[in-house]
Amino acid sequence: MEEQYEKKITWTIKNFSSLPSDKICSDNFVVGDSKWRLVAYPKGHGDSLNKSLSLFLAVADSESLPYGWKRDTKYRQTVVNQTSEKLSQQKVGKPWFNQNCVSWGFQSMVPLTELLDINGGFLVNGEIKIVAEVGVLEVVGKSDVLEETSLVNESIDVNGFQVLPSQVESVKSLFIKHPDIASQFRPKNPHLRTAYLNSILSLSESLCQSPEELSNADLANAYCTLTCVTKAGFKLDWLEKKLKEIGEARLQEIEEELKDMKQTCVDMETLLVFLR
Known part of the structure; x- marks a missing residue:
């Protein structure tokens, strides 16, 4: 059964190849009594510097949360291949966030050689598309800031x-x-x-x-x-x-793929007959 998440965020990063910063952040979004944001390192981070795109989920309001706060989460992030869905790169995890771990993700999401290939499908019209799906399983230590905000948002x-x-x-x-x-x-x-x-x-x-x-x-x-x-x-x-x-x-796409698969099978059978 397909995993269900509370929030799905699509983040489009424009002019990816010429970004002036080594680190960029998405807009904040709210899931499970906390504010979150996506953090990307276009040129890599840590061991993946100049090798792969690094992508993380971070608690954006960690400084306003009470002492001892924790968030048990499930998280799926996808770097979308805009020409072929099946070539998209996806990774999942179920991390705990707390005062000592305010961000989590993957240093090696997609190799830069694949990401920046103009024929690879990830970089289209200078844009990279990232989809993040986030679910919060348990909340320890509620956000006073969000409670105040909810009163304002009548x-x-x-x-x-x-x-x-x-x-x-x-x-x-x-x-x-x-x-x-x-x-x-x-x-x-x-x-x-x-x-x-x-x-x-x-x-x-x-x-x-x-x-x-x-x-x-x-x-x-x-x-x-x-x-x-x-x-x-x-x-x-x-x-x-x-x-x-x-x-x-x-x-129609699926039918065309099936036709290609059938043709491949026919070609293989013809080859086997020839070899015998």
């Missing part, structure tokens, strides 16, 4: 749905483009309504990515989410159309 009503301030523009835009999206949605529980809406926002964001960035597991999860929210009463014809287009294109 929900706002948009078309009968309670959303965070950061989501207001996205939700308003959604209802402007698709005014009848929730015309048949009946649940009254505000938490349930919010959960369904968040699923739609996440689904829409996923399907707006380049098809090459979506794995077969991503497509399967998208189909399950779409089925669930559609049964609840949402009208999502445009997302269903988008998912079908991506699915049909992926199916």
